[in-house]
Amino acid sequence: MTSLFLKCLLGALAVLLIALLSRTRNFFIAGLVPLFPTFALIAHYIVGSERSVADLRTTALFGLWSLIPYAVYLLAVYWLSVRYSLAGTLGLATVAWVLAAVVLLAAWTRLHPAAA
16 A cells, blocks of 8 residues: 555656646746656566566567657647647647557557567
8 A cells, every 4th residue: 555655646746846847937847757757667666576577678668669659749739739729739639649559559569469
């Protein structure tokens, strides 16, 4: 239970830091906070302690490939923000992320069938 509480606390601290940074003159730094590997550290610890080193490496490699849907999301926000409202931009960018993630998962499971 303590471990679950600490994980929740990490997420809450990240959200608080984003909110505080967004109010500063260096508001753009708030975009860096989600890239701190908070959840990756948790995932890598769990995989690394429960599975093999090869599985940890596969998880890290998939993490690198997972940057593609995130890049699609950011490009969509950048491009759509001058064309749609904030809600429309974020909604469409999220749809773009989901589509890119589905494509990534489909490609990954075909190229790495042992990992699926």
